[in-house]
Amino acid sequence: MKHFKTLKDFLLKNKWSYILGIFWLLAVDITQLLVPEVLRRFTDDIAAGLLTVNDLLRYTGYIIAIGIATAIFRYLWRMYIVVVSRKLEYELRNMLFTHLQTLSTNYYNTHKTGDLMAHATNDIGAIRMALGSGVVMITDAIFMTAIAIFMMSATTDLRLTIFSLAPLPILAFAIWRFGRTINTKFKGVQEAFSAFTDVVQENFAGIRVVKSFVQEEAEIKKFNYKNMLLFHKNMSLVKISGMFHPFIQLMASLSFVISMLYGSTLVIYGKISLGDFVAFNSYLSLLIWPMMALGWVINLLQRGAASMERINKILEEKPEIFDAKNAIVLSDFKGDIIFDDVTFKYPNAAYNALENFSIHIPSGSSLGIIGKTGSGKTTIINLLLRLYNLESGTIYLDHNPIHHIQLQSLRENIGYVDQDSFLFSTTLEENIGFGVDHFSREDVLRAAKVAQVHDNIVSFPDGYETFVGERGVTLSGGQKQRTSIARALIKQPKILIFDDSLSAVDTNTEEKILAGLKSEMKNKTTILIAHRISTIKDCDEIIVLDEGKIVEKGSHAQLLSNRYLYYEFYQKQLLEEKILSE
Structure with missing residues (x-):
């Protein structure tokens, strides 16, 4: 199936585990196929009056030996196929998580946590079942069906075999029709489970906000809605599965009815022996499991394919941010930063977050940034960390274009404290x-x-x-x-960035932190973003942002003398401090 091509390398690497598992599974099937032959001879001996105590003990020994061999072989195939399916689950989950770590920040802006968690749990579990239990069932279904039909026709009666298996074409058509429907229904279940998981995760993470705003009842209603949607999707799938398996059993029962009616007639007229009839029905009973397994395996494979398709969509996602060919590893890095005419707009935003932004931050110097909410302060840091790609303009670090620098090397040299x-x-x-x-x-x-x-x-x-x-x-x-x-x-690091990271401390603690940072900031390029002027007043240079543009630039004293935005911020904060002190 095309969706499982992603697992080609894993399957090739573990092919011998599957081969040996299937070998022992076939050994189980072969030993089970010996039982009808034992019953044939046992029944014929009874009918002919030839059964002795020694014969009874011999036939009993055969059955016990077959049972012991079946148990041993069944254990062995489980040790190979079940173990490799668990290994698949482990490696696929690692593959998914590793790939998610490579995806860019913007991917997480458009994909919910609950949905990603559902992929790592339910979807991977469904794939494990498809390539574990599914392999077992499809092997059983093909081998047991082929051998049992051959033995029925070769050792008993061809016509009886044909009549008894007449329901099989109907069964095959039904499996094909049901399989397509199950696939669609299962996708719906997984999507509903993703939405449900997301609500639960978000609610638990924000439980303090929920309680603070007394929104427990509203959240319970929201949960009930998602839970009910998941229930209905599951019920829709259950109804199809509920019809599917009884239908298969009905077809198997019809085979027995035909066998009993026609086979007993053949026994009465001496066409076959009573032992042949018992063996035939024993073979037919062995066919019930493969017929059931065929139904189950279609179900499992359809679910696994649906889940693999969802996983593939993530694995096929390409990171927006990646290393260029021959990316530079920073060595003897000094921390000189230049923004050269940078313009940037977030995806789906209506306006530019930064527009024609240019500034030089010499190595070892400090830059303070202040501005209203939404003026572009954090965007500067996002671009410096290369969490987003530039639309126009260039950022240089030690005169190297930022997109030529290896991501790991870039971020290892930056110490970032976010909001x-x-x-x-x-x-x-x-x-x-x-x-x-x-x-x-x-x-x-x-x-x-x-x-x-x-x-x-x-x-x-x-x-x-x-x-x-x-x-x-x-x-x-x-x-x-x-x-x-x-x-x-x-x-x-050579570059220290503090993005409004002192807002939750009082001014006395802030002063102590800034005093301690002075020694740390020596020979380091430092960027301080703040709403409080007390945080940035001692920086070598301060810029004031408004709508993504630098509207003021200079030292604390110079900006106060300008009596513009910076001066307004300063006066407002003095007034706030005065009111609080009173």
């Missing part, structure tokens, strides 16, 4: 050391002290081994920001 101060659900020490491969406790302590979070951490019962809640929810906003600052400092 959200995202923390992972692990210890504070692990969160601080997140950006480096190897770190010592001394490195963590040094960074935490500069970020003014050390005293808070040691006051916790478990100190640096304290586990923070999801997204750092167990910490205050200021503690999260300072932990994020420590995480950037421990990298010892």
Whole structure:
């Protein structure tokens, strides 16, 4: 099936596991096919009055030996096929996660977390079933059907075989029709499950907002709607599956009815022996499982194909941001930054976030950026980190065009503290050391002290081994920001970027952090984005942004003397501080 071509390399690498698994599966089938022959001879001996106690013990021994062999062979095929299907699940999940890590930021702006989680759980599980249980069932269905039909016609009666298997063409047509419908229905179930997962994930992540705004009832209604949609999609699939399997059983039962009617007539007229009739029905009973398996395997393969198609859509996604051929690895990097006539607009945005933006930030200097919300401050950082591609203009680092620099090398040389101060659900020490491969406790302590979070951490019962809640929810906003600052400092990067990362701390703590950062900022290029003028007033240069353009540029004193936007911000903040002090 074309959707499974993605797994070609895995299947080739593990072909011997499948081959050996199928070999032992066929051994199981062959041993099961011996049972009708034992029953044939046993029945004929009884009918002829030839059965002795020794014969009874011999036939019993045959059945026990067949049972033991079947159990051993069944264990062996499971050890190969089931294990390799689990390995497939493991490797496919790794492949999916690894690929998702390569995709650009914009991909996550248009794809929901719940949908991606559904791909990594339900869809991959369906693929594992298709290439595990599905392989077993299709092998059983083909081999058992072919051999059983051959033995029925060769050892009993050809006409009886043909009449008994008359329902098979109807069964084949029904399987084909049902299979197409099941595929469509299963896609609907997976899509509904994705939407359902997304609502649950989003609600749990935002539970504090939900409770703060007393929206529990509204969220329960939203959940009920998605849950009901998933229920109806599942019921729609169940109805088809519910008709599918009883229909297969009906066809199998019709085969038995024909066998009983016509076969008993042949026995009465002496055309076949009673043993032949018993063996024939035993073969026919062995055919019921392959007929059932054929139905199941169509179901499994259709579900697996539908899930593989959904996974392939992700794997076929190409990252918008990638390394150019012969990308430069930064060596002896100094941190000189130039924005040269940069214009940028976010996808689907109506206006430019930056327009004809140009600035030079010499290595080792500091730049303060201030402006109204939406003026383009964070966009500057997004472009410097190459989270988006430029539309026009160029950014240079040490006179190298940014799109010629290897992404890993670029980002390793930048220490970034974002507005959200995202923390992972692990210890504070692990969160601080997140950006480096190897770190010592001394490195963590040094960074935490500069970020003014050390005293808070040691006051916790478990100190640096304290586990923070999801997204750092167990910490205050200021503690999260300072932990994020420590995480950037421990990298010892050549460029430091603070994107409104002191907004949640008081002015006294801010002063201490900035004082500690002075030694860290030596010989480093630093960009400080803030809404508070106290954060950026000591920068070597300050720019004021408005609608993506630089409207003012200079030192703190120069900008105050201009009595324009910067001066307005300053006066407003003085007034706010005065009101708060009263």
